[in-house]
Structures are given as C-alpha cells and as structure tokens.
Amino acid sequence: MKILVTGGAGFIGSHLCRKLLAQGHDVLCVDNYFTGSKENILDLADHKNFEMMRHDITFPLYVEVDQIYNLACPASPVHYQLDPVQTVKTSVHGSINMLGLAKRTRARILQASTSEVYGDPKEHPQSESYWGWVNPIGPRSCYDEGKRCAETLFFDYYRQYKVEIKVARIFNTYGPNMHENDGRVVSNFIVQALKNKNITIYGDGSNTRSFQYIDDLVEGMVKMMNSRKAFTGPVNLGNPKEITIKELAGKIKNLIPQSKSKVIYKPLPVDDPRRRRPLISLAKKELQWEPRVDLEPGLKKTIDYFVRKFTRI
Numbered sequence: 001m002k003i004l005v006t007g008g009a010g011f012i013g014s015h016l017c018r019k020l021l022a023q024g025h026d027v028l029c030v031d032n033y034f035t036g037s038k039e040n041i042l043d044l045a046d047h048k049n050f051e052m053m054r055h056d057i058t059f060p061l062y063v064e065v066d067q068i069y070n071l072a073c074p075a076s077p078v079h080y081q082l083d084p085v086q087t088v089k090t091s092v093h094g095s096i097n098m099l100g101l102a103k104r105t106r107a108r109i110l111q112a113s114t115s116e117v118y119g120d121p122k123e124h125p126q127s128e129s130y131w132g133w134v135n136p137i138g139p140r141s142c143y144d145e146g147k148r149c150a151e152t153l154f155f156d157y158y159r160q161y162k163v164e165i166k167v168a169r170i171f172n173t174y175g176p177n178m179h180e181n182d183g184r185v186v187s188n189f190i191v192q193a194l195k196n197k198n199i200t201i202y203g204d205g206s207n208t209r210s211f212q213y214i215d216d217l218v219e220g221m222v223k224m225m226n227s228r229k230a231f232t233g234p235v236n237l238g239n240p241k242e243i244t245i246k247e248l249a250g251k252i253k254n255l256i257p258q259s260k261s262k263v264i265y266k267p268l269p270v271d272d273p274r275r276r277r278p279l280i281s282l283a284k285k286e287l288q289w290e291p292r293v294d295l296e297p298g299l300k301k302t303i304d305y306f307v308r309k310f311t312r313i
Contacts, residue, residue, distance in 0.1 A: 008029030120274060121273065
C-alpha cells in the first residue's frame, strides 16, 4: 500500500515509518520539522519505498494514498506551549485537511490521539468510556483540547461521510529518537544523569505515570489501523504498569551508575496530571495487543541511544 505518515520525522513517526517499510509498503513521510528531525529518518533516505516531503498539514495536501497515520503535532509541553495557537491549528485544521484527503481518496485514517484527553483524571485507571477532567483554558489546553476536538472531527467525518477512521489514545511512550530537550520525564532524567546535572522532579515525586516502549506502541498502532472495519476506537495504547516519578528517577540513576547527579524537587506545573494509567482490556480483546517490553530493558536501550548521540556530538 501507499501509506502517508504525518509527523513522520518525529519520535513516534520515524519508528512507524521503519515498521511500515519493513512490511513492504510505500511510505510518504510528511513533516514540517517543528519538532521532527531529519536525523531520525536519515538512514531511510535511500530506501526505494520511502519518500520525504516538507509540509505543514495546516495547509491542504494533494496526494494519492491508501492509508493515513495522522501523527503531526508537538507532543511535549515544552514544544506545544512555544506556539499554542499553532498547536491547536495542527490538531484542528490539520485533522480537517487529513480527513478531507481520506474522504477524497477513500483511505483509512488513524488519529494519534493522547491520554491527555483524560486531563487530570478523577477516574483511575482510565478506560475509553471516561470523558476526562480537562481545563479548557489552561496552559496545557492547546494540546489537550486540540486533541479532543480532533477526535470529535474524526467521529463526525465517520458518521457524516462514512470515512474509515481509527482513533488511538497513546499513553506515555519512550525510546530511541526522543528529543533530548522535549521536557518529557524519561528523556529529561536520562540526559540530566548522563550530563551529571541535577535530576529535576516536579512535585514531591508521588505523581505516577505508565511508560510503554516505542516498539510496543508502533505494533499497537499498526494493529489498530488494520483491525476490522467496524472497530473505530477510541482505544487506549499504553502500559498498565504504574510507577511513581521518584521511582523512575531511582531506576535511571541505577542504570547510569557513573552519574554524579543529585535529585532535586521543584513545584509541579499547572494542570499536570497526578496519576495516569490505562485500562487496556479493549486493546487486548480487539487487537490481541499488550505491551511486551519491560521498563528496565527499554530504559537501557533509550540510555544507549543518548550515549551514542552525545558521543557523535
């Protein structure tokens, strides 16, 4: 198939492009490089089935494709708060443009939604039936509400125009190709530990997250895209194993024993969720999917990636 991946030069998108190429598909990678990097896809440049296009999906795109993975959008607070208006536009205008493309070409389209649609949840763990607890006017709302609106658009195009949609709600993901300055907790802690800087915990460290390795997520996304026509989602793709941020810092310190970093604490940012863990019974039932990579081996691979990256620099 001819498959379009928007945000294909980003952390998740670059891994997805590799997976699709390995399956024998033609892949068109579209990215405006706001947070994506050519370095992430440099090794794919000469692949006979790979094509790269610099494009911002807030503008229409006219190509012929069979499937669309819509991943384009900055996904960490550091990046999406740099230009909150553009962040909303990417989720809303970008979704309208990609859904329009899917409608015209009769392509199946998958939206990379997020666990952030649940906000700072009052229900724990979070199931797909939970509507969320989101601040619509806070500093994170450009991302949270943008993604919620994107889901609305996807289901409206499904109901009104019969576009074949898939919606995946992605929980915290880590692995190689993460941006070192994106502000996400795993990359933050690893980079700080490798550079002997203070490991910064926001809050008292009791906040929890559930971390899935990138390979598990990509497998889940591909299974979601190719699932039976009637199954639209939304479906949670995440690791149900919950860990406190303080415990995560300890694990990373133990895996980088040469680090001289100390753990320090700073105030928790506004609207930062206190707990986050997915229920994945729907993904298990409909996709026969669940994460397979444990946290420690995944962290080792991610640490190795940053060690190689800093060695090249």
